[in-house]
Amino acid sequence: MSELLNVQDLKTNFYTYEGVVKALDEVSFKIEEGDTLGLVGETGCGKSVTSLSIMRLIFPPGKIESGKVIFNLKNNSKSRYVDLLKQTEHWMQMIRGNEISMIFQEPSSALNPVYTVGEQIAESFLLHQKRQLYQEAASKIDKELTKKRNFFIQRITLSIEKKMCQLALKEKETFIFKFLSHIPLLNMHLHRIKKIALDKSVVLLRMMGVPNPEGVVYRYPHELSGGMQQRVVIAIALACHPKLLIADEPTSNLDVTIQAQILDLIKELKKTMKASVLFISHDLGVIAEVCRWVAVMYAGCICELATVEELFENPLHPYTRALLRSIPRPGIKNLESIEGNVPNLVNPPSGCRFHPRCPKAKEKCTRVKPKIKKVGKDHFVACHFYGD
Amino acid sequence: MKMTNYIIRRLLLIIPVLIGVSIIIFIILSLFSPEQRAAVFVTDVKQLRNIQSVIKKHGLDAPIYVQYFRWIVEVLHGNLGWSKTAERPVLDAFFYFLPNTIELGLFSAPLIILIGIYLGETSAVYRDKPIDHLSRIFAIVGWSLPSFWLGLMLLMIFYGYFSGLLPPEALGVQASLVVKSGNFVRFTRINTIDALLNRRWWIFLDALRHLILPVITLTIIDCAMVMRIMRSSMLEAMGKGYIITARAKGADERTVIKKHARRNAMIPVVTVSGYLFAMLMSGVVITETIFDRKGLGWWWARAAIQLDIPAVLGAVLFNGILFVLTNLIVDLLYAYFDPRVRLG
Numbered sequence: 001m002s003e004l005l006n007v008q009d010l011k012t013n014f015y016t017y018e019g020v021v022k023a024l025d026e027v028s029f030k031i032e033e034g035d036t037l038g039l040v041g042e043t044g045c046g047k048s049v050t051s052l053s054i055m056r057l058i059f060p061p062g063k064i065e066s067g068k069v070i071f072n073l074k075n076n077s078k079s080r081y082v083d084l085l086k087q088t089e090h091w092m093q094m095i096r097g098n099e100i101s102m103i104f105q106e107p108s109s110a111l112n113p114v115y116t117v118g119e120q121i122a123e124s125f126l127l128h129q130k131r132q133l134y135q136e137a138a139s140k141i142d143k144e145l146t147k148k149r150n151f152f153i154q155r156i157t158l159s160i161e162k163k164m165c166q167l168a169l170k171e172k173e174t175f176i177f178k179f180l181s182h183i184p185l186l187n188m189h190l191h192r193i194k195k196i197a198l199d200k201s202v203v204l205l206r207m208m209g210v211p212n213p214e215g216v217v218y219r220y221p222h223e224l225s226g227g228m229q230q231r232v233v234i235a236i237a238l239a240c241h242p243k244l245l246i247a248d249e250p251t252s253n254l255d256v257t258i259q260a261q262i263l264d265l266i267k268e269l270k271k272t273m274k275a276s277v278l279f280i281s282h283d284l285g286v287i288a289e290v291c292r293w294v295a296v297m298y299a300g301c302i303c304e305l306a307t308v309e310e311l312f313e314n315p316l317h318p319y320t321r322a323l324l325r326s327i328p329r330p331g332i333k334n335l336e337s338i339e340g341n342v343p344n345l346v347n348p349p350s351g352c353r354f355h356p357r358c359p360k361a362k363e364k365c366t367r368v369k370p371k372i373k374k375v376g377k378d379h380f381v382a383c384h385f386y387g388d
Numbered sequence: 389m390k391m392t393n394y395i396i397r398r399l400l401l402i403i404p405v406l407i408g409v410s411i412i413i414f415i416i417l418s419l420f421s422p423e424q425r426a427a428v429f430v431t432d433v434k435q436l437r438n439i440q441s442v443i444k445k446h447g448l449d450a451p452i453y454v455q456y457f458r459w460i461v462e463v464l465h466g467n468l469g470w471s472k473t474a475e476r477p478v479l480d481a482f483f484y485f486l487p488n489t490i491e492l493g494l495f496s497a498p499l500i501i502l503i504g505i506y507l508g509e510t511s512a513v514y515r516d517k518p519i520d521h522l523s524r525i526f527a528i529v530g531w532s533l534p535s536f537w538l539g540l541m542l543l544m545i546f547y548g549y550f551s552g553l554l555p556p557e558a559l560g561v562q563a564s565l566v567v568k569s570g571n572f573v574r575f576t577r578i579n580t581i582d583a584l585l586n587r588r589w590w591i592f593l594d595a596l597r598h599l600i601l602p603v604i605t606l607t608i609i610d611c612a613m614v615m616r617i618m619r620s621s622m623l624e625a626m627g628k629g630y631i632i633t634a635r636a637k638g639a640d641e642r643t644v645i646k647k648h649a650r651r652n653a654m655i656p657v658v659t660v661s662g663y664l665f666a667m668l669m670s671g672v673v674i675t676e677t678i679f680d681r682k683g684l685g686w687w688w689a690r691a692a693i694q695l696d697i698p699a700v701l702g703a704v705l706f707n708g709i710l711f712v713l714t715n716l717i718v719d720l721l722y723a724y725f726d727p728r729v730r731l732g
Contacts, residue, residue: 096636096638097636097637097638101636104629104632106629109629112634113652113727114725114727123639124637127639220728237636
């Protein structure tokens with residue numbers, strides 16, 4: 001298995017009026033191909049910022065300061081590594097939704113209220129798979145042309161459409177092509193590829209387990225239930241078969257029964273589509289269910305990274321231990337909580353960011369920031385008490 | 389079918405609105421004594437000595453509700469009374485003054501709405517950049533300038549300083565002579581459109597020349613409101629989750645703004661635009677008076693000053709109908725722009 005995503009020393013700041021919020025401080029992790037990494041942590045610890053930084057969707061006042069996001073653009077089993085942070089915005093637009101895509105927390109706000117579900121899913125196809133759409137359109141037109149019972153005018157319109165499709169296929173969309181596409185009668189090919197994209201989204205919705213997808217594509221988001229909306233959001237993300245799917249708390253605003261359905265769906269789709277998943281959640285139970293690897297985040301740093309079994313059996317970092325102790329389990333009456341509060345990231349604690357709340361903190365912890373070190377076979381910890 | 393039902397129901401709403409408005413007007417009228425109201429009809433000293441006969445003649449001493457029903461019956465017969473300021477029946481006067489107002493609205497409303505939307509959108513997209521500050525300054529200045537001052541200043545510069553470059557009134561002397569002559573067919577009585585239909589290009593240009601200053605005045609003053617609302621709703625839309633979804637899909641900045649943000653940001657602007665359009669149609673009193681364009685606002689301003697009660701009552705009726713209609717149109721547009729709104 002080769003590496004798909006390698007995040008190295010990612011640093012993201014937000015320049016607000018209160019001061020510089022150091023949201024991410026040298027975050028590093030890897031995702032292997034076909035693997036699932038869970039990112040867990042409290043609210044405001046930088047989980048979402050990590051995912052948005054990978055997608056390069058951080059906008060002012062936020063800024064990605066330094067680090068590397070190395071992504072493997074595999075083509076015919078030949079690896080090609082690119083640093084996403086060094087690419088142009090236009091290049092990133094071709095990657096987003098095509099190679100890396102994202103599912104959001106709140107399905108009701110993630111969908112545009114004024115467009116139908118079908119239009120929103122079809123947009124993904126229209127953005128990234130125009131060539132295939134034109135090819136399909138051309139072959140469909142050919143089929144229709146071979147039918148004998150065509151009227152004369154129909155023949156003319158079909159051949160105009162075919163010419164336009166060929167023009168689109170021959171080269172990238174030139175100025176002349178774009179100009180012609182705005183003229184009525186000459187722009188029928190646009191309606192045709194939109195229709196094809198809509199048909200494709202029907203197929204996709206059926207795959208997501210949406211009942212009656214032919215009707216649902218003409219519905220507006222507010223007419224669907226939360227679970228259905230989340231399925232639509234997942235359909236948008238998976239439209240172009242991305243290699244990496246970032247799921248940013250996809251189930252936290254859903255009912256428990258729907259949550260289980262959505263989790264099953266994500267697991268199943270991951271298998272069929274052979275995608276890797278970066279699964280973000282504050283719920284360790286959900287993470288344990290879906291992921292193979294877990295990274296625990298605290299105040300913009302990753303403090304522990306291990307396989308799920310290893311982390312639950314042998315947690316090392318004091319924060320992870322405290323976190324695991326605060327999960328309700330049968331047989332435990334009094335839940336423990338972690339002393340103190342999440343630090344303000346404008347003035348994060350010096351050294352290890354967890355030291356003010358850490359029961360074991362020593363003098364060294366207040367001075368030196370611990371590096372993430374390998375302590376076991378599949379286990380990495382950023383703490384002065386382990387390793388070396 | 390549901391839609392037509394809805395529209396018919398909304399149109400029927402005009403009747404209670406008009407009854408309500410006219411009752412309020414009559415209550416205000418009842419504050420005057422019969423003598424005061426009779427003064428409206430007095431034309432010479434002889435009549436003034438004999439004021440009781442004037443009151444008798446017009447039934448001004450009857451109880452106010454009797455007068456009200458008398459007026460209602462007249463209105464239902466299509467008789468809105470005689471306007472002494474326009475020196476013709478109110479209904480005739482209305483159709484005589486309406487074209488000038490429509491012409492002004494026809495040219496300024498699209499300008500106000502389009503410029504307002506464009507400025508608001510750009511200033512939201514380039515938030516806190518120089519262009520945003522510039523258009524906000526423009527909006528604040530436009531918002532706070534009184535229209536009589538701005539109109540007079542523009543007249544002083546373009547009519548006074550540049551000796552008659554952009555004159556007031558609706559048409560030049562020569563052009564208005566031609567327009568009134570027999571071989572100029574007045575299809576709509578709107579100067580610019582009639583000139584085009586008659587293929588008299590120079591009259592069209594002359595009418596345009598007279599339109600420029602009032603249109604500029606109205607645009608500068610009113611587009612501030614549209615701009616502010618577009619800017620804030622655009623900023624709100626740009627922060628929504630669906631914008632991140634669109635970006636995560638790989639949409640370019642142009643698609644994100646023009647397709648996803650703008651359509652959502654337009655929803656509140658529709659309401660304001662409808663209101664603005666109604667304001668322009670019901671006569672822009674000050675602008676029409678300053679530029680001496682004989683439109684509805686010009687007439688009503690005069691009628692109000694000279695206590696031309698039939699004309700004022702007609703104005704109130706017209707405004708009632710106009711606002712109910714524009715509200716209906718705004719609601720229909722609303723349902724078109726926002727699929728979450730269901731009519732019925």
